[in-house]
Amino acid sequence: MADFPRSPASGIKVIIVGAGFAGISAAIECDRKGHSVVLLEKSEAIEEITRFGDIISFDPNGARNFERWPGVIEAMQKVARQTSWLDLYHWKGEFVTRQSFAEEKKWGPRINGHRGELYSIIYQHARDRGINIQLGQRVTDYFEDEEKAGVVVNGQYMTADVVIAAEGVRSRGRKIVLGFDDRPKSSGYAVYRAWFPGDVIAKNEMLKHLVVNGDTHSGWLGPDLHFLASSLKGGKEFNWVFTHIDDGNIEESWQFPGKVEECLKYVEGWAPIVREIVKSTPKTGRLIDHKLVFRDPLPTFISPKSRIALIGDAAHPFLPTSIQGASQSIEDGVVLAACLELAGRSNVTLAVNAFEKIRYERVHKAQAMGVKTREKWHKANWDAIKEKPEEIHLTREAWLLNFDAEADCYERYNDVVADLKGVKARL
Ligand SMILES: Cc1cc2nc3c(=O)[nH]c(=O)nc-3n(C[C@H](O)[C@H](O)[C@H](O)COP(=O)(O)OP(=O)(O)OC[C@H]3O[C@@H](n4cnc5c(N)ncnc54)[C@H](O)[C@@H]3O)c2cc1C
Structure with a gap:
């Protein structure tokens, strides 16, 4: 010992x-x-x-x-x-603001x-x-x-x-x-989450900037949904998650295998880059539909x-x-x-x-x-955010x-x- x-x-x-x-x-x-x-x-x-x-x-x-x-x-x-940092975008694709966490190092x-x-x-x-x-x-x-x-x-x-x-x-x-x-209860929200090798993203013209220059962290924000994507280990690994409204039953299980087609329905009309990230998820990548269980305080x-x-x-x-x-x-x-x-x-x-x-x-x-x-x-x-992006x-x-x-x-x-x-x- x-x-x-x-x-x-x-x-x-x-x-x-x-x-x-x-x-x-x-x-x-x-x-x-x-x-x-x-x-x-x-x-x-x-x-x-x-x-x-x-x-x-x-x-x-x-x-x-x-x-x-x-x-x-x-x-x-x-x-x-x-x-x-975290780069934040409007759900249609327009860049809004970069939030820096550098000050928090101390x-x-x-x-x-x-x-x-x-x-x-x-x-x-x-x-x-x-x-x-x-x-x-x-x-x-x-x-x-x-x-x-x-x-x-x-x-x-x-x-x-x-x-x-x-x-x-x-x-x-x-x-x-x-x-x-x-009993635990549904929070009314669920998260789709995926993790897979970054080379899939590196081969895609629309997405490669998310992995080829090292790690990145981006978020697209829209009505009742936010979509976050990031790369790690110098772009070798990639993950995305999005939280959305969900009234699913959480009694029996709260982790299900997710399907790309189901995910795409939630981001209908969203920025092409968001939809392309979802579509790029390999069948072998772990895509999970994670129900968010909640408890009263x-x-x-x-x-x-x-x-x-x-x-x-x-x-x-x-x-x-x-x-x-x-x-x-x-x-x-x-x-x-x-x-x-x-x-x-x-x-x-x-x-x-x-x-x-x-x-x-x-x-x-x-x-x-x-x-x-x-x-x-x-x-x-x-x-209001146009006037003051840091909001x-x-x-x-x-x-x-x-x-x-x-x-x-x-x-x-x-x-x-x-x-x-x-x-x-x-x-
Ligand atoms: C399957 C799963 C995946 C998750 N994935 C993520 C994620 O990707 N990102 C994220 O931010 N958060 C995730 N979370 C939530 C995150 O891990 C927790 O919010 C946080 O780490 C606090 O964890 P905890 O130790 O309180 O509970 P948990 O992480 O749930 O750990 C509880 C542990 O207790 C054990 N246990 C339960 N009942 C008994 C029993 N009767 N006897 C003995 N052992 C028992 C379980 O096997 C488990 O190991 C996940 C949680 C789970 C359960």
């Missing part, structure tokens, strides 16, 4: 359910803070996690945490998109890359740390009392001081936190006895236009691990309450930003992006705990 910097052993035992970005990052953070971790994942093999998905984004508030995991950010930067790294590749880097780091990751472990129930929390996995009971439920948008952990089984992220905490999409699914789903899921693990460190083993329930208090408002403010951007893009007032830029605010979740937690923890104790004393 490689010798990574760690806080002294805390004696706190943590079970984490789900090894998506939220769960695996929480496991690494708990290990950094000296807690003892078991990570349970239902997938039998790691390829089951890495083979799904395509482009995923970590903004500076998320990606800066990877800098604390030796070697991880460097490995990610090698496979990430090398652009610091806030921390931005990482945009293939979900599977970036995940594999984190997974390898967790393995190198010697974290106890158990695959093929499907958790079927949660329980807690005053002294401990636990899970039922493959018919066996397993207990710890605290359980972190990171099972994504279809979480079972929500039931114990909420006291009832709420939860009244709480923690269980009645404060020994089980929901993190990541289990607590708060995000819309893609927020570009924050993955980053917020990393922040969750950072804060929870730090709160446990500061509280110590005899105060685990206080730590879990402090985690919720620190995270709750910030997460919901970030979620609201995603809705704002979608509305701005899908219902654009083009007359159409993604909203990029320092409170959200120039933020160090660990430093903030260390700074605020004592005040938050004093507040929590004050509330208890008044009851």
Whole structure:
């Protein structure tokens, strides 16, 4: 096991359910803070996690945490998109504005890359740390009392001081936190997404400028739909995604193979370049129709006895236009691990309450930003944008992006705990 910097052993035992970005990052953070971790994942093999998905984004508030995991950010930067701008176009094809992200460099790294590749880097780091990751472990129930929390996995009971439920948008952990089984619902939107080699684009006269001069990042915005395309690894790989209104049923599955002909119906009358990008998608390229599942904001992220905490999409699914789903899921693990460190083993329930208090408002403010951007893009007032093109830029605010979740937690923890104790004393 490689010798990574760690806080002294805390004696706190943590079970984490789900090894998506939220769960695996929480496991690494708990290990950094000296807690003892078991990570349970239902997938039998790691390829089951890495083979799904395509482009995923970590903004500076998320990606800066990877800098604390030796070697991880460097490995990610090698496979990430090398652009610091987004070119935005009217849906009929007219160029509108280039939004630069260069100023954000001082806030921390931005990482945009293939979900599977970036995940594999984190997974390898967790393995190198010697974290106890158990695959093929499907958790079927949660329980807690005053002294401990636990899970039922493959018919066996397993207990710890605290359980972190990171099972994504279809979480079972929500039931114990909420006291009832709420069902995920359709957000009313779906995303078509594709990823394939850039040489297909390089051979096409109309499209080749998107790959032959290195990485690019472009967006076409129209009524109820936005279309984003980008190239990575110097143009060797290419991807496009478009979010559109969809009233499909999400009960049984939310990932379906997509069809080029179906996609083209949504972009009827759009700029020829957009239609040409879709038409160029090779049959062997991964084209997915991804239904966006949503949940109403939860009244709480923690269980009645404060020994089980929901993190990541289990607590708060995000819309893609927020570009924050993955980053917020990393922040969750950072804060929870730090709160446990500061509280110590005899105060685990206080730590879990402090985690919720620190995270709750910030997460919901970030979620609201995603809705704002979608509305701005899908219902654009083009007359106003002609006068002021930057009106159409993604909203990029320092409170959200120039933020160090660990430093903030260390700074605020004592005040938050004093507040929590004050509330208890008044009851
Ligand atoms: C298939 C898929 C593809 C995605 N693709 C993209 C993409 O291309 N771009 C993008 O921006 N976002 C994508 N996302 C969303 C993004 O990964 C998340 O928003 C974000 O990373 C937060 O992840 P999470 O760890 O909370 O949840 P998830 O990524 O959903 O991870 C949850 C994990 O928990 C495991 N699990 C679930 N139930 C149990 C159980 N009972 N017992 C044990 N383990 C369990 C799951 O197998 C999974 O590994 C995708 C999500 C999924 C599920």
